[in-house]
Amino acid sequence: MSDSAQRCAGAFGSFRGGLAERLVEKLLFICALSSILIVFFIIAFILKEGIPVLALGPDFFFGMTWKPGQGQFGVVPTVLSTFIVGIGALGIAAVIGIPAAIYLAEFAPEWLRALIKPSVEMLVGIPSIVLGFFGLMVLVVFIRDNIGGWGECILAGWVILAVMTLPHVISISEDALRAVPRTYKEASLGLGATPLQTIRKILVPNARSGILASLILGMGNAIGETMAVLMVIGNPNIPWIPSSVLEPVRVLTSTIVIEISYVVWGSTHQHALFALGVILFSIVAVLNAITTALIRKGIRTGCR
Amino acid sequence: MSKIETIGLSVYYGDGTVCGLKAVNITIEANKITALIGPSGCGKTTFLRALNRMNELKGAQTKGKVLIDGIDIYNGKVDVIQLRKRIGMVFQQPNPFPMSIYDNVAYGPRIHGQRNENLGTIVEESLKKAALWDEVKDRLDENALGFSGGQQQRLCIARALAVNPEIILFDEPCSALDPVSTARIEELLTELKQEYTIVIVTHNMQQAARVSDCTAFFLMGELIEYGKTSQIFERPKDKRTEDYITGRFG
Incomplete structure (x- = not known):
């Protein structure tokens, strides 16, 4: 090919490629932008709808009574119940999940790991309504018959949510444990540490931020979870602060779902439900932000 | 006096199909530096790790x-x-734990149940023996990862010394270090052999010639030749040893 022909072809090619490329780039940009816009508009809408009640200030944020009929929208019992249910579930998930992750990362033979890991991840795939139904028919009955109370209670919520949180805790914790450099482990064993000492003093401390991230992410999921919880925690008429794990409670999600069906359109009550949404969203957003920060920190320290 | 003796030592990987080390017989003397040389994948490291059962x-x-x-x-x-x-054991890459200098050195004694009151002395002595004390004595609580590669490697040596071993295995301890740090480690090795039996894997033949008393040449999992370092480097008996040390392969 002669020099000029080459130049010509080059110019032509770049012209065509340039146009198509710019078009595709714009399209991709619009798609990317749409996700931001959707999030933005949802937040803006929920905030706008919630503001009339959020503006009640202390009566809303620190109010102890939630009686929409009498215009009382105190959110404390609901938020407190939400955290009681979330933290309890997380506790169970941590007690089972972290040792499970350690076993998978350190002790399990390859074939067993190949069996356990997909099974654990399959737990994520169970629709929450199915899990909730199972909880209602099996767990709630079991608690009522063997432990006491109505059966529909905090304890049932803990167990169901723990099952839902477990896969995240196990999976992320295991990744974090595996990300600890092999050389640390070898150095520790080389000094005559037992495998258990090595896990306790080297592996877990170095995987700490990942393990913590898995717990906080799990907590975010548990707090935002609706269907399964709704079906097993009983939902008394008025949100209250429970005094035993065998009592039913109402959490943020279940309150919204239950009351949205009979709320009067445009009433303060409706705004109050949106305000609950704002709180829920804020809690989950904060937890997610902490998770992201922890994972970043883990990556940073891991790479040094 | 012989400190380590292997008789027909073989190591198999996988399902026992891949042979990493073939029937090695060797006698390693106490208070000497024994260098293991040979091309990559020849079994030197496998041999070294067989001595403290790290292969398992x-x-x-x-x-x-x-x-x-x-x-x-x-x-x-x-x-x-x-x-x-x-x-x-001291590894190829300096691998201090991501904790303070003090905690790194105290790690071994602590896991072996050493009480806290004695730790300070152990840490100081170990760092002195590893020729690191003067550089870090005012920075004992700083994270070990903030130090240079050479300092980290000497820290790893101090950490190994702190549990008071009889033998120290070095797996290419200088391959990740610059020449100055390498020289310091080599000097240190010669001092340490007064008290310890040292086995060192190295890719660097000058290093083997400089520091070791005895040298073993490995090839394809077999011990080809073993003898005094001067003899191995000046009058190798085996053709393959001669080819390797004169740089004809490997």
């Missing part, structure tokens, strides 16, 4: 005997924890 971490199978002070460490009765306490 990767599921390798070991046959034959490794006698340390006359006792076979593979006889099933030897406690691997006690064994690794007696045989320290």
